Amino acid sequence: MIINKEEVIVRNMKKVWALVLTTAMALSVLSGCSGSQKPEAAAASGSQEQKTEEQKTEGEKTEAAGNSEKETVTLRMWGGVPAEAGPQAACDNFNELYKDKGIQVEYERFVNDDTGNLKLETNLLSGTGVDLYMTYATDVLAKRAGGNMALDLTDLMARDGFDLKQYFGNMAEAYFVDGKPYSIPTKLDQYGIVINKDMFDAAGIEIPTEWTYEEFAETARKLTHGEGQDKVYGMFWNSQQDLTYLFTYLVAQTNGGDPMYLSGTETSFTDPVVVKSVDLINSMMNVDKTSPTHTDSVTQKLSQEGMFLTGKSAMTVGPWMVRSIKDTATYPHDFTTAFAPYPVVEKGQRNYTQGGYGDHLCINPKSENIDAAWEFAKWYATEGMIPVVEGGRVPAANTYNPEEVAKAFLNGAEDHIDLDSAMKILITPADNYAVPSITNHIAEVKKVATEELEKIFIGQQTVEEGMAKAKERADALLK
Template sequence: MRKKGWLAGFVSLVLIASVMSGCSGGGSNGKAELSDAKAAGAVVKLKMWGGVPPEAGPQEVLDDWNKDHPEIQVEYVRYVNDDEGNLKLDTAIMTGQDVDLFVNYSASQATKRVTSGVAADLSTLTDYNIDEKMGPEAENWKIDGKFYGVPTTKSSYFVALNKDALDAANLPVPKDWTWEEMMEYAKKLKQGDGYGFIQNTEPFVDPIDSVLAKEGYTKADGTSNLDHPLVRKWLESLNVMMKNDATTAPLGEQLTSKMPVEQMFLSGEVPMLNIGAWLLRSSNNFTDYPRDFKIAFAPVPRLAEDAANHMTRGGLGDYISINAKSKHQQEAWEFLKWYADGGMSPMAAGGRLPASKDADQEAALKSMLGDKGDTYDQESLMYVMFDNKTPTYVRTVPQEVMDLRSQEYEKYFLDSQDIDTTMAEMVKRHNEYLKSNPQK
C-alpha cells in the first residue's frame, strides 16, 4: 500500500496527542456503563464505520438490529479499506465525529489505534468471553495481552481461478503450490497481450509476511530480517512477471490507474486473481459482474520450498472496536455481542463467515453462496476456507514498517532502484525504526 505522506504522519501524531486519560469501556462490575441517553429513556443512535459496501451485507444486518431494538438505532458509515480510507476514519475519530464502533482489517491498524488511545479496552468486560466464543486463533488479536476489539469473521485469502480456463489448458486446481508453479500457470493461461495473474493491492505483500511471520521480522541479534533470501526471491520473481514474462500488471500501472482487478477477473479478462473472501460479494453479483465461467479456489502459493516452513494469512478477521471516546459504550457493546454471535450472518453473502461458535454456520454458508452455488467449484472453496491445515498468521507488522518497505520496493518495481539497493535500504530503515522503537 502507498503511504499518504506527511498528512498521514501528522494525523497519527495528533491522534496520539489527543488521548484522553481514563478512556475505558469497562465498569467496575465488568459491564459497560449505561449512557445518560439510555438511562433517560431516549433513543440512542450509534454509528458503525466499516469497509464493506452497505449493500453487501452491512445494511441488512443493521436493518435486522434496528427492527428489534427501537431503543438503540445503528447507522452504517462506509470507508474504503485503503490508506486514504483509513486516514478518513482516523481523522473522524480524532476530530470528534460520530464514531461509536469501527472495523479494523489488520492487526497493524488496530495496534496503531490502540496506541493512540482510541480503542476501548474490552478485556474489562466479563459478560462475554471472546477467547471461548472465537477459539484459540483469537489470541492473535490480543494487543499487550488484552482485547481492544472482537475478531468476528473467519478470514480466508486465496487465488481465485477461472476453472474453465484451467480446464482448457489441462491444468488442475492446486491444493499446495509454489510461487514458481504459479508463475508457470500464469504463462500457460496468458492470452495474447492479457495477463495471466493479477493481484488486489491489499494482500500484495502477503508472500513476504508469510515468510517473516514464520521466521521473524528480526534476527536473533535483534536486527532487521527484511534481507531474508525469500524476500529477495519474491521481489525478483514478481519483477520478472511484470517486465519479462508480462504475465502480471506492472505495479506502477496498477497504482496509477487504480486497476479494477476484480472486474478484470470476473469479466474473464484475467484467469487468476490473488484476493480475499470479499471477492464473493462481487462474484455473487451477476447484475454488475455477469460471468459465464465457474470459479475455483487455490491457496496462496508459497515462497518456501518446504511446505512445513510455510504459513498463510487467515484465521480470524474484521476486528471490531468500540471508540474509547464514545458516549454510548454500553449500547455499542450490546450491539457488538449480538453482531458477533450471528447477527452478522447476512455478511456471509460477501464471503464473511461468522467466527463465533454460537453463530448458525449452516445459515451463513447458505447466505454465502445464495442461488449461485453451481457457479463455484465448491470442493476447492470448502478446502481453502475450512480444510486447508496450513498454519495461519495475522499481519501484525507495524504500519510504519509496512510503509517503509513499500516505499523501497515501489522504487525497485518502478526501475528507479536496483535490487541490492532496495534490500539494503529496507534493512537500513527497518533497523533505524527498531532503534527508535525497541519494543517492536
C-alpha cells in the first residue's frame, strides 16, 4: 500500500525541515546543547500554603494517610537499545515526573538477536520480569500478538480516548495484527546505505542520490582493496544478524511494503526483483569478493561497528548505528559518515521509500501493572523520546517540535556525520513509504526464506534453485 505525503503524520513538518536543512552546517554549535527531555514542573499545589493538621478535614487526613501508605509501582521496561544511548535518560525523566504519582520504571537492555529475543519471550511467557517492551520487526510483533505475549490495546485506547490516527496518522493501522493494535509505534524509520565519505572522496566518487544495482556493485569493486587482515571491503551486508534484510531494504524499494508476498496466499520468492536482489548479494560475497562471505560473518561474529567504524568496509547496510558513530570513545574513528538511498534494479524503478514505523512498544498481558504500563507507554510515545533522538531514533508521533528533534539528532555528530545526506535520507519525511499489509504466517515465511538464503550464500545451491524451493515451501504454508 502507498502512504501519500499528506497522510504521513509529519506532513506539516516539511517547511521546518527545509529550513533546518539549509542551516544544517551551522548546527555545530549545538554540541553543547542538551538532548534530554526536561521533566515538567512540580504540581502547582506544591507552592500553595499548606494546611495545618488542625485545619484539615477528616476526609483530607484519611486521604493523606492512604497516599503515604500507597506503595510505588515499579515497572520493568525491556528494550534493545543500550541504556546509555537514551533509554535510561528517558526513564529518569519519567521517574522524576511521576515520583509523586506512584509509578517508577526500570530499564533492562536485551540484545536484539535470536538469543536476546528468546530471553525476552521466555520472561513474557513466564509472566515475570517484564511489564512492557520493544518489538523491532513486524513478523515478531505478529508472533507475539498471536502468542499472548502482547496485549490488545483496543480497550485501553477507547477508555482514554487515545486515537492512534490522531498522533500517528493512517499509517499506524498498517501495523495492526488481525485488525487490532498490539503496540504503539514510537519511531519513524527511514533507512539507507551507510557510507565512509572519506573513502568515497579519496576514490573520486560522489555520494549517490540514486543508483542501480550495477552502479552499486561497481562502486563496491572500486572501493575494495588489500588482502588478508588488511583487506578493506566495499560493502558489509551484516547477514549474520538477519538474512532477510534484502527484502526490507532492496526489494521493498520497487515492490512495496510486503516484499515477501505477492498476495496473502502466495510469496514473491521467484519475482524478478527478488531474484536479482539475492543475486546481487551472492555475487558480491562469493564472486566479486567485495563483501565478507556469510560464513565469515557468522563464524567471525562480525558486526557493523567492527567492520565499518574500524575502516574495514566502505559501506554497510543500515544506519541504526548512529549512536555508535557518535560514540568515538568506544569506537574511535576520524572519518565522516554519509548516507545514500538503497539501490534499485534499474533507473526509474524506485516506487517507494524504505521506511515506516518501528520500535513498537508493547505491554505484557501477564503484567500485574497494566494501567501503570499504559501510562508510561503513552508518555514515552508522545512526550518522552527526545533523549533517544540523539542515538538516531526519530519520534513517530506528531506531538514533537521538529526543530528540537533535528537539533537532538545532530547534537554531538557535527564532526562525524555528513549533515546534508543525514537530513535527506534519515530525517526529512519522505513522500511515500513501503509499509506492510500482509502478516499471513509471516514468521514461518521468513524462516523458510532464511534457511534457503543461507544455503545459497554458502554455495549449496544456486540463486534460482534456492528461491524456487523457498517459494514452494512457503506457498504451501499459505494455502
